[in-house]
Amino acid sequence: MTNQQSVVSNSQSKVVLLVEDNPDDVELTLRAFRKYNIMNEVVVASDGAEALDYLFCTGRYASRDTNNLPEIVLLDLKLPKVDGLEVLQRLRADERTKHLPVVILTSSNEERDLIKGYKLGANSYVQKPVEFTQFSEAVGRLGIYWLLLNKSPKKGG
Amino acid sequence: MAENMRKTGIDILGDLPWGTHFCQFYQTKEDLVDILVPYFKAGLENNEFCMWITSEPLAVEEANDAMKKNVSDFERYLTRKQIEIIPHTEWYLKGGVFNLRRVLTGWVDKLDRALARGYEGMRITGNTAWLEKNDWRSFADYEEEIDNVIGRYQMMAICSYSLDKCKAQEIIDVVRNHQFALIKREGKLELFESSERKPAKEALRKSEEKYRILYETIKDGIVATDMDGRILDCNQAYVDMLGYSKEETRKLTCQQLTPEKWHKMEAEKVKELIVAKGYSDEYEKEYVRKDGTNFPISVRVWLIRDEDGKPKGMWGIIREITERKQMEEALRKLSNAIEQSPCSIVITDTKGNIEYVNPKFCKTTGYTTAEAIGQNPRILKSGEKPPEDYKCLWDTITSGNEWRGEFHNKKKCGELYWEYASISPIRNSEEVITHFLAVKENITERKRMEEEIKNVAKFPAENPYPVLRVSHDGTILYANPCSTFLLGDWNCEVGQFLPDSLCKVVSDSFSTKSMKKGVEIKHRDQIFSFTIVPVTDTAYVNLYGVDVTERKRAEEELRKQRDHLEYLTSQLTVSNKELEAFCYSVSHDLRAPLRSINGFCKALMDDYPDKLDTQGKNYLQRVNAASQRMGQLIDDLLNLSRITRSEMHRKTVDLSALAKKIATELQEAQPERQAEFIIAEKLIAYGDPQLLRIALTNLLGNAWKFTRKRPRARIELGVTKHDGKPVYFVRDDGDGFDMAFVNKLFGAFQRLHSTTEFEGTGIGLATVQRIIHRHGGQIWAEGAVDQGATFYFTFTI
CATH class of the missing domain: 3.40.50.300 (P-loop containing nucleotide triphosphate hydrolases)
Incomplete structure (x- = not known):
């Protein structure tokens, strides 16, 4: 079950891939983006397998252009089918997605997840706070940072 | 007539x-x-x-x-x-x-x-x-x-x-x-x-x-000289003693007949004695014979004066004292031999009164010569020897025979010692007994050694375990009483061979000259472990057995316990893994719905403020707060579980420095508060720095929290001693607690105050207790309402 939502963006080319199985969290994330006026297109993958299909243009996304990578991937860890860490591992193992910014956005504050995430090449690790104000602040800030301030290699080069 | x-x-x-x-x-x-x-x-x-x-x-x-x-x-x-x-x-x-x-x-x-x-x-x-x-x-x-x-x-x-x-x-x-x-x-x-x-x-x-007869027949040499020592006349004995003829001596001087080394002494005698007094006392020197040999003499000299009383010559009487010197030397040797003898020597008169003791006697008995002289040797009596023995001794020596025997005597200090004595009479030239001589050897050490050898010899016989000696081919030479049952099992006796299997071990041990341990031999339900020791220089092999039945049993028991422990450990590992999975799940899944509750509450409040009245907003506010609190509870619970599960890395931790740092952080967080931290110096513990930091943070944080109402709080970290071991404590002068609830202090989520009075989930002290327990220590608390609280804790290294 996919939940695609087109939003008005100040930079239409910058797509956000949100890998999240919990629809509530998807809703809250999108709400936080809105709150911070982040209008980029958000593609939602509800499990790891779908995220990989999207990124490598396989399965449902076979017709997609592989060169058209999202600006950032927001990756939950605990996912059906293929879990978040494995998705990360696969991304980093592929030349095409090696430098793709990945932010782990998870409920877990387990030390080992954090360490493993960074070890596999995550660019950032953000724990989802329970309190919504904090949550929306965290998501909003990371959107601003990665979408507006950060320069990715492919853009630079 | x-x-x-x-x-x-x-x-x-x-x-x-x-x-x-x-x-x-x-x-x-x-x-x-x-x-x-x-x-x-x-x-x-x-x-x-x-x-x-x-x-x-x-x-x-x-x-x-x-x-x-x-x-x-x-x-x-x-x-x-x-x-x-x-x-x-x-x-x-x-x-x-x-x-x-x-x-x-x-x-x-x-x-x-x-x-x-x-x-x-x-x-x-x-x-x-x-x-x-x-x-x-x-x-x-x-x-x-x-x-x-x-x-x-x-x-x-x-x-x-x-x-x-x-x-x-x-x-x-x-x-x-x-x-x-x-x-x-x-x-x-x-x-x-x-x-x-x-x-x-x-x-x-x-x-x-x-006088002529006397002069010529006397055995002493007589010589007359002038004052320069030239010989004028001498008798036969004088020339006989020197080996010269009378004519030859007349050409000699006394100086020529005297070895050089005596000249100075003699010249002085002549000057100081003979000329001054007219004669000399008897003195000793040497003469040289015609054949060049020296011999000792004693000399007396008189001065001869002329009619005017002026000295004109000297008479000398010379006696050869070779024999006397030899006698003296012989006596000196004998005397030295007695003085330096390794035996005690005692000479008594016929009544038994001590007349002489040698130094060895003094050394052995502790009596000085002065103390011993005049005493009877019975001062050494220990009282162990029956009077009949002393009578026998006395009868033997008074009848002129030698007595030999042992004494257990007493030193001056009271210490007993053994001596072997030979006591014999000394007779004069008329065969009359004048003295008794005792020559005694201290045999205490010898006695002790004999006793020890006897004891050592009894060793194998007294051994409660089997001891055997066999020849290198396995013939039994000796079996102590305790090995009788083994011989029974083997159906053999001393002089016969060991069972074949043992013979093989024995001969291997002998030929390789190596000891073999742990050779087990069973007897009914007993197990003996033998050590086979080759004694190569005597071609023997010794077998020493030890009853290891109990040990074997204990080892078996231990093995079972170990197996059980391994099983438990594996179980525990499984449980831990499950717990970990559980925690992970909680961390991840329990939080998500909370976030939804909180998030959508907020969305309602943000998006529909005009649709809700004050009451409705208040309800949403409460849902919001409850979800937040639950989030905090989950976090605390996870932290507590993490403390139990995490691996320990012990090292030296400076508690004083750590506490100071925490105190600073607390003060900086609430700069408006007045508090005094009294932290003892050099509190060094050996533990996991991470865990100890958490423990101290909780204890000091608690103290900080519960002294909030004090205008000027006083928080102390110190150490005292209990049973010689250091006991650390954190003391505050805050609200304290009722000792009736002391057992609830360390329970997880147990609280003695309402959250409105003091914030918190009630997990802090439970965490501290777990950390202290993981360090093998104890924690306990003392306090009273409004009178502050003291938390004591220890560590085991």
Whole structure:
């Protein structure tokens, strides 16, 4: 079950891939983006397998252009089918997605997840706070940072 | 002396005075009778007492017969005892030996009686035919003596000498000792008078003669020198001692005869003693013989002065003391031997009083020489020896025999010691016991060793485990009592072979010269572990057994326990994994719905503020707060579980520094608060730095929290001692707690205050307790409401 939502963006080319199985969290994330006026297109993958299909243009996304990578991937860890860490591992193992910014956005504050995430090449690790104000602040800030301030290699080069 | 002239009865002599002492040389009996019969006839007729001592060749009877023939009333003289004719054996040799003094006093005695009986004097003769060569010298002395005696008394004597028995030198001796001599030659009587015996110089001549004899016969060397030591005269003994002739010595000086090293000493003696005093004391030095050898001498020197009293020379009497020196040396050696003897030596008188002890005695007994002298050796008695033994000892030595035996004696300090003693009598030259000598050896150590050897020898027999000795081929040589059952099991005995399997082990051990441990032998339900030890130099192999039944049982038990423990550990690992999975799930999944609750509450409040009244907003507010609190609870719970599960990495932790840092953080977080932190210096613990930081943060944080109401809080970290171990404490002067609830303090999510009064989930102290427990320590608390709280904790390293 996919939940695609087109939003008005100040930079239409910058797509956000949100890998999240919990629809509530998807809703809250999108709400936080809105709150911070982040209008980029958000593609939602509800499990790891779908995220990989999207990124490598396989399965449902076979017709997609592989060169058209999202600006950032927001990756939950605990996912059906293929879990978040494995998705990360696969991304980093592929030349095409090696430098793709990945932010782990998870409920877990387990030390080992954090360490493993960074070890596999995550660019950032953000724990989802329970309190919504904090949550929306965290998501909003990371959107601003990665979408507006950060320069990715492919853009630079 | 003219008034004392007596008729001799011999024509050629006529009258002679009292004191005349002459001799007669004879060849036959007739020669004797011809002289002596008229001699005694004249005596008898002139009221003199007569004594005729006969000898061969004239017997007493023959003399009697001759007198009877020539003296008409001889029987009358004989009857009134005016004349005695007796053999020499009853006079000179009375008692078997010639005793000069007895004979001389005998003469004087006879004279005294004669005079008492009214005779005018005494006329005697004695034949010397009985004289043997050996006696000649002493008889010559006698003649010299009697010459002196007769000269002073109313006596007249003829001494008869057999001409055939005397040699020239002896005749000269005889003549020299008598005033004149009668010799019958060719039927005619002749008178010889010694030319030296001129009456006027008689006394002087006699004196000089005596000194001359003395000078030449004396054994000491006599030497006369001038003041420069040149030898002027010396006697025979002196030259004999040196090996020179008299002529040679006259060319020598005393210095030449003395080794160089004595010169200085002797020169001083001459200067300081001899010249000053006129003589020296006896002193010792050495002389050199002609052959170059040295010998020790003792010397006395007198000074000779001339008419003016000026020193003109010296007389020296020199005695060779080689023998004395040797004796002294021998004595010194003997004395040293006794003084340095490794044996105790004690000499007592015949009553047992100690007269001498050697140093070893003092060393052994602890008594000084002064303490021991005069004591009886019974001061050493320990009282263990029965009195009969001492009696036996005493009987043995007083009867002149040696006693040997052991004593268990007591030292001065009371310590007992063993000695082996030999006690024997010492006798003087007359074989009379004068002293007893005890030579004793301290045998305490030997006794102890013997005892030890005896004990050691009993060792294998006393061993409660089997001990066997076998030859290298497995023949049993010895089996201690405890191994009897093994021999029974093996159906063999000493002298036979071990079972084959053991024989093999024994011979392997022997040939490889290596000990083999852990050879197990079973006996019923017992297990023995044997150590096989080859004794290569004696071709033996020793087998030492130990009962390991219990040990084996314990080992088996231990193995079971270990297996069980391994099982439990694996179970625990599984549980831990499950717990971990659970925690992970909680961390992840429990939070998500909360976030939804909180998030959508917020969305409602944000998006529909105009659709909700105050009451509705308040409800949403509460839902929001509850979700937040639950989020906090989940976090705390996870933290607590993490503390239990995380791995420990112990190192040295400076609690003082850590506490100061936490205190600073607390103060910075709430700068408006007034608080005093008193943190003891150098509190060092050994533990996991992360965990200890959490524990201290919680304890100090608690103290900080519960002193909030104090205008000026006081928070202390210190250490005290309990049972010698350090006990740390965190003390505050805050709200404290009721001791009735003390057991609830450390329970997870247990709270003694409402969240509105003091924030928190009630997980802090539970966390601290887990951390302290993980460090093997204890934690407890003391407090009272409004009077502060103290948390004590310990660590085990």
